[in-house]
Amino acid sequence: MAATIPHAGRPVDRRGILIELGGTALVVFALTVSLVGFHIKDISGGIALDLRFVDVASAVAIAIVVRGWLILMRHGHHRVVAASAAAVAAVLVVSLLFGGAGVQPWLPFKAQLLQWLLAVLSAGFAIGSAVRMARERRPVLSGAGAAQDGAQDGAAPDEQAALMDRVSAQVQRNALWIGAVLFLAAAAFPFMPGVNLQYLDIAVLVLTYIMLGWGLNIVVGLAGLLDLGYVAFYAVGAYSFALFASPDSPLLQDLGWTEGVSFWLCLPFAGLMAALAGVALGFPVLRLRGDYLAIVTLGFGEMIRVTLLNFYSLTKGPDGISNIPPPSLLGYSTQSKMDEETLENTTEFHTAMGWEFDQADTTILLYFVILAMALATNFFTVRVRKLPVGRAWEALREDEIACRSLGINPTNTKLTAFGFGAMFGGFAGSFFATRQTFVSPESFTFIESAVILAIVVLGGFGSQIGVVVAAFLLIGLPEIFRELQEYRMLFFGGSMVLIMLWRPAGLLAHREPTIRMHGRRARASTGSGG
Amino acid sequence: MTAPERMELPGDTAVNGSTGNGNAGGAPLLTVEHLTMRFGGLVAIDDVSFRAEDRKITAIIGPNGAGKTTVFNCLTGFYKPTVGRLTLQREGRAPAYLERMEGFRIAGEARVARTFQNIRLFPKMTLLENLVVAQHNKLMRASGYTVRGLFGFGYGREEQKAVEQARYWLEQIGLVDRADDDADSLPYGDQRRLEIARAMCTEPVLLCLDEPAAGLNPRESADLNALLTFIRNEHRIGILLIEHDMSVVMQISDHIVVLDYGRKISDGDPEFVRQDPAVIRAYLGEEEEEDLPDIVRQDLSADDAGGAGAPS
Ligand SMILES: Nc1ncnc2c1ncn2[C@@H]1O[C@H](COP(=O)(O)OP(=O)(O)OP(=O)(O)O)[C@@H](O)[C@H]1O
Ligand SMILES: [Mg+2]
Numbered sequence: 001m002a003a004t005i006p007h008a009g010r011p012v013d014r015r016g017i018l019i020e021l022g023g024t025a026l027v028v029f030a031l032t033v034s035l036v037g038f039h040i041k042d043i044s045g046g047i048a049l050d051l052r053f054v055d056v057a058s059a060v061a062i063a064i065v066v067r068g069w070l071i072l073m074r075h076g077h078h079r080v081v082a083a084s085a086a087a088v089a090a091v092l093v094v095s096l097l098f099g100g101a102g103v104q105p106w107l108p109f110k111a112q113l114l115q116w117l118l119a120v121l122s123a124g125f126a127i128g129s130a131v132r133m134a135r136e137r138r139p140v141l142s143g144a145g146a147a148q149d150g151a152q153d154g155a156a157p158d159e160q161a162a163l164m165d166r167v168s169a170q171v172q173r174n175a176l177w178i179g180a181v182l183f184l185a186a187a188a189f190p191f192m193p194g195v196n197l198q199y200l201d202i203a204v205l206v207l208t209y210i211m212l213g214w215g216l217n218i219v220v221g222l223a224g225l226l227d228l229g230y231v232a233f234y235a236v237g238a239y240s241f242a243l244f245a246s247p248d249s250p251l252l253q254d255l256g257w258t259e260g261v262s263f264w265l266c267l268p269f270a271g272l273m274a275a276l277a278g279v280a281l282g283f284p285v286l287r288l289r290g291d292y293l294a295i296v297t298l299g300f301g302e303m304i305r306v307t308l309l310n311f312y313s314l315t316k317g318p319d320g321i322s323n324i325p326p327p328s329l330l331g332y333s334t335q336s337k338m339d340e341e342t343l344e345n346t347t348e349f350h351t352a353m354g355w356e357f358d359q360a361d362t363t364i365l366l367y368f369v370i371l372a373m374a375l376a377t378n379f380f381t382v383r384v385r386k387l388p389v390g391r392a393w394e395a396l397r398e399d400e401i402a403c404r405s406l407g408i409n410p411t412n413t414k415l416t417a418f419g420f421g422a423m424f425g426g427f428a429g430s431f432f433a434t435r436q437t438f439v440s441p442e443s444f445t446f447i448e449s450a451v452i453l454a455i456v457v458l459g460g461f462g463s464q465i466g467v468v469v470a471a472f473l474l475i476g477l478p479e480i481f482r483e484l485q486e487y488r489m490l491f492f493g494g495s496m497v498l499i500m501l502w503r504p505a506g507l508l509a510h511r512e513p514t515i516r517m518h519g520r521r522a523r524a525s526t527g528s529g530g
Numbered sequence: 531m532t533a534p535e536r537m538e539l540p541g542d543t544a545v546n547g548s549t550g551n552g553n554a555g556g557a558p559l560l561t562v563e564h565l566t567m568r569f570g571g572l573v574a575i576d577d578v579s580f581r582a583e584d585r586k587i588t589a590i591i592g593p594n595g596a597g598k599t600t601v602f603n604c605l606t607g608f609y610k611p612t613v614g615r616l617t618l619q620r621e622g623r624a625p626a627y628l629e630r631m632e633g634f635r636i637a638g639e640a641r642v643a644r645t646f647q648n649i650r651l652f653p654k655m656t657l658l659e660n661l662v663v664a665q666h667n668k669l670m671r672a673s674g675y676t677v678r679g680l681f682g683f684g685y686g687r688e689e690q691k692a693v694e695q696a697r698y699w700l701e702q703i704g705l706v707d708r709a710d711d712d713a714d715s716l717p718y719g720d721q722r723r724l725e726i727a728r729a730m731c732t733e734p735v736l737l738c739l740d741e742p743a744a745g746l747n748p749r750e751s752a753d754l755n756a757l758l759t760f761i762r763n764e765h766r767i768g769i770l771l772i773e774h775d776m777s778v779v780m781q782i783s784d785h786i787v788v789l790d791y792g793r794k795i796s797d798g799d800p801e802f803v804r805q806d807p808a809v810i811r812a813y814l815g816e817e818e819e820e821d822l823p824d825i826v827r828q829d830l831s832a833d834d835a836g837g838a839g840a841p842s
Contacts, residue, residue, distance in 0.1 A: 517700075
């Protein structure tokens with residue numbers, strides 16, 4: 001086929017290219033016209049349909065240009081791509097920086113952020129094609145001119161994959177350092193300039209999801225049990241916490257208690273309840289494998305949510321439980337809006353210290369508590385992987401039948417994985433409850449399980465740092481990019497698809513052995529020798 | 531469970547007596563009595579009885595589909611036998627009735643280890659990890675069922691011992707250098723031997739090997755023979771071996787049991803089995819039947835009804 005001939009100046013299959021470009025345009029048009037083109041707006045006295053065909057047109061145009069660049073690169077026209085992409089990037093950056101309001105209508109999108117992403121994308125193309133151009137200039141073996149395009153095309157992704165493999169291997173090996181740096185950065189975060197309440201709040205949310213990710217990682221990543229109902233344990237944790245912490249909870253009112261139980265008692269209680277729920281679910285279903293297990297756990301997740309919705313006398317159903325206080329500190333409350341009555345027998349921390357009340361301080365406290373908790377979770381997981389039970393989890397994931405033939409009790413081993421995983425879900429639920437000050441069944445839908453699972457899968461099964469990175473990508477970025485509004489989910493989905501195409505095993509998928517006989521250096525030397 | 535009128539153990543005594551070359555000396559480690567396994571209408575094993583002795587290699591041979599793997603699956607708790615008694619008798623201990631035990635307990639408590647016809651290693655774990663996982667129960671106790679291990683008290687020493695044990699077996703199979711590589715990076719023959727090493731790390735008294743020589747080249751096959759002889763002589767355990775490769779079987783086994791269509795058709799030492807017309811018929815096909823009907827029938831009946839001296 002003519003299209004596979006690599007070098008410039010050779011006949012090119014124009015019809016094929018046109019079909020490719022047309023197809024791209026059609027797909028992008030079909031996607032954007034429904035997602036972006038019609039926008040329903042609330043206006044006073046009703047809703048209005050906002051037609052944004054300019055955005056659709058620009059999206060299609062951009063897709064055609066990008067696809068064109070890709071085609072050109074495939075045919076070896078790196079110079080053309082480098083030049084045009086650099087030009088586009090430069091124009092965008094200059095007009096964004098210096099253009100002011102005057103050029104705004106001429107840029108493809110309304111949202112600033114999209115323009116910047118576009119600029120970055122073009123710059124990426126410029127750099128990528130420049131690098132390839134440089135590589136081709138290098139002296140190559142004789143006959144390379146006739147080298148097949150397929151080989152060239154194949155080599156580059158392989159190289160990239162190998163690079164990413166090496167990166168993830170390095171990350172896993174230096175996990176201790178990276179972890180320490182990340183931790184210091186996290187500890188310093190609340191005091192950095194420019195960090196406001198909103199960012200802190202997002203950080204607490206991201207940390208909650210990191211904990212959830214780490215918890216699910218034990219079940220899915222280590223033990224290989226596909227759990228689609230992990231949100232159930234999150235919900236059990238959140239409700240166990242809320243039922244005892246909130247003075248408004250029906251349970252406490254029934255008991256005749258006027259005050260909520262301290263955060264520091266409710267937290268371990270919530271973890272315990274979630275772990276019990278994990279074991280209780282695990283008991284009947286762990287005989288099932290693979291898809292069957294996934295379906296049953298999915299059902300369990302829904303069961304918990306529906307129960308919470310209908311058990312009105314305990315959970316207040318869809319009304320939820322509100323008024324959940326933030327963590328107390330040294331026995332003092334850290335709330336501000338106390339009514340007269342409770343003020344009489346409670347002292348607030350800021351009053352005791354003689355400080356002005358600041359909502360940010362409460363959030364900072366919550367942030368540090370959850371950071372400490374996340375650290376403990378991480379310590380636990382890293383440590384437990386090197387213990388017999390952790391190795392048995394991994395062995396079970398690899399081959400359950402072999403495990404049985406070695407005297408490992410599969411049921412107990414799976415139950416511990418389920419229990420521990422659920423416990424961390426329960427802790428995360430507690431943090432969720434205090435952060436929101438309100439829980440309702442609405443927060444614990446299937447989509448939540450899916451997001452947590454996505455964090456684990458995207459990060460790379462079993463990778464602790466991978467979960468952190470993925471939680472940032474999936475939770476942090478969408479929150480920060482709220483400006484993008486409805487494009488947000490488009491980006492979310494798009495980037496998921498891209499990452500899965502690029503690294504199907506997850507971003508940082510690399511398994512570091514739990515124990516070594518020869519140490520790392522010895523291995524490196526024998527590795528290069530053989 | 532067993533039919534009362536057939537409590538005596540047929541086989542061994544008569545057969546060995548007839549060849550004058552018994553297995554005297556070894557204690558009966560495993561006694562299989564009237565083992566029957568049905569899958570719906572299919573009778574995979576039909577009333578098979580035999581013994582495997584301590585410090586001996588007992589081979590189970592037979593054509594494809596004869597029920598050899600099914601015997602192993604019954605022994606190691608993957609299947610629950612329809613009928614039969616499987617007794618493991620260790621010196622100075624109460625007998626263990628394998629047919630009543632859960633699979634993982636058979637390995638952990640009765641100490642019967644096995645390998646699989648299609649290798650079942652932990653592919654994405656290293657060689658060392660494979661061998662350490664095999665010592666799970668011991669290490670689990672050492673780590674105080676995880677509680678103590680989390681804080682590191684006294685667990686390190688036990689783990690070190692486990693690593694030494696693993697190193698010992700890696701030395702025996704010549705793979706110490708590759709201890710930190712993933713198991714699936716090994717060539718096929720090495721994977722087979724690693725699986726044996728892993729089974730040995732559970733410190734078994736009976737080792738069941740399902741076609742360990744399948745797919746090996748002659749040199750690997752010779753290595754395997756050496757390894758099995760070494761295990762029998764140095765570690766003094768019983769070995770139960772399923773094998774198609776007659777060179778392996780005839781060279782190293784002390785005792786051979788032949789199955790065909792789920793029935794035991796012969797049982798004795800290699801010399802006896804090699805010349806047993808029933809075996810020749812089973813392996814060479816039906817056309818020989820006309821030539822040997824009487825001898826065969828005699829032999830089969832000797833198999834079924836012979837022998838006294840059954841252990842209680
Ligand atoms: N789980 C099962 N369900 C139904 N039938 C089974 C099952 N396991 C084994 N069988 C049947 O039992 C018979 C004996 O099988 P088995 O695997 O024990 O043979 P084998 O002697 O190991 O053969 P090979 O030499 O091919 O490994 C076969 O007919 C097989 O189809
Ligand atoms: Mg078989």
